[in-house]
Amino acid sequence: MVNVGVRNTSFRIMIYALLVLLSVLFVVPLYWLITNSLQVVGAASTFLPTSVHFENYNYAVTLIDYWGYAKNSIIITAISVIIPTLTSAFVGFGFARLRGPGKNVLFLLMLSTMMLPTIVTQIPTYVIFYKIGFINTFWPWFFWALGGSAFSIFLYRQFFSTFPKDLEEAARIDGCSTYRIFWNIFLPISLPVIATVSILAFNGTWGNDYIAPFMFLQNEKYPLATALFSIGYVFPGQKDITLTQIQSAGLVIFVMPIIAVFFIGQRYLVEGVISSAVKG
Known part of the structure; x- marks a missing residue:
């Protein structure tokens, strides 16, 4: 009974770990998009934000x-x-x-x-x-x-x-x-x-x-x-x-x-x- 419980727990942990990994893979592109949308115009793409420029969203809906x-x-x-x-x-x-x-x-x-x-x-x-x-x-x-x-x-x-x-x-x-x-x-x-x-x-x-x-x-x-x-x-x-x-x-x-x-x-x-x- 103990071995069965351990196997079930291990299987559950593996499933959750896989779900977390897949979630990260899907979320990272959206995170990267949001991060770069807040960068100053002309800045290099980055994974970590270095500045916040919400005016980019105003330009996005007015330039076109x-x-x-x-x-x-x-x-x-x-x-x-x-x-x-x-x-x-x-x-x-x-x-x-x-x-x-x-x-x-x-x-x-x-x-x-x-x-x-x-x-x-x-x-x-x-x-x-x-x-x-x-x-x-x-x-x-x-x-x-x-x-x-x-x-x-x-x-x-x-x-x-x-x-x-x-x-x-x-x-x-x-x-x-x-x-x-x-x-x-x-x-x-x-x-x-x-x-x-x-x-x-x-x-x-x-x-x-x-x-x-x-x-x-x-x-x-x-x-x-x-x-x-x-x-x-x-x-x-x-x-x-x-x-x-x-x-x-x-x-x-x-x-x-x-x-x-x-x-x-x-x-x-x-x-x-x-x-x-x-x-x-």
């Missing part, structure tokens, strides 16, 4: 149209979060609860799109939207959103599959249509997976959607992710001199919503992934 780009990010992110969250739920419900010929084949085909690199379809997509006249507009994100997300559909399908058939049959006896069963019964009790899909969509759009805006939009409609890296901060009159400290301050402001959304929704994120992964 920061809030204008932030508004573009909000518009694109809202489209990419709200619409796919609902459309993916509709499709996931259909795959989970409705019967039809070839349903499993269609589901496998839908999952196979996750293995297709995005870069493969970007040029044909650009040509299509160019001919339609949607370049330099937010319409491409709207039409992308209508199709939902393959991974989100998978999460919804797995989550809805866990609901007992008795719940659905009781609703039909009471006269509920398929739409009402989805909208009034299934969706209200699906907060964990809804939060999970929304958080993943938010992080993917706000923080990682860089190439698509660069291809489809012009400077004045860039979101922050694209503007901060393609336009950047340069010394007035000398475009070859990058104001690294001010750019770091702009990036700190940029990542704050991502961190806030994660900490607010992390409980739902874990719960949604676990509940979707276990079909019972």
Whole structure:
């Protein structure tokens, strides 16, 4: 019994040590970014702060149209979060609860799109939207959103599959249509997976959607992710001199919503992934 207790304690210590190490690896880049955002402009990058200059944050939002780009990010992110969250739920419900010929084949085909690199379809997509006249507009994100997300559909399908058939049959006896069963019964009790899909969509759009805006939009409609890296901060009159400290301050402001959304929704994120992964 003593040996078992010692082994369990040792294993726990190893797990906690590994978690602390991984946490440090993830936190260090953010710490370095914040530290350098407070350095005097032109100073060398450092791991330990030598001065504190909060005015860098004021310069970060005034040297470029920061809030204008932030508004573009909000518009694109809202489209990419709200619409796919609902459309993916509709499709996931259909795959989970409705019967039809070839349903499993269609589901496998839908999952196979996750293995297709995005870069493969970007040029044909650009040509299509160019001919339609949607370049330099937010319409491409709207039409992308209508199709939902393959991974989100998978999460919804797995989550809805866990609901007992008795719940659905009781609703039909009471006269509920398929739409009402989805909208009034299934969706209200699906907060964990809804939060999970929304958080993943938010992080993917706000923080990682860089190439698509660069291809489809012009400077004045860039979101922050694209503007901060393609336009950047340069010394007035000398475009070859990058104001690294001010750019770091702009990036700190940029990542704050991502961190806030994660900490607010992390409980739902874990719960949604676990509940979707276990079909019972």
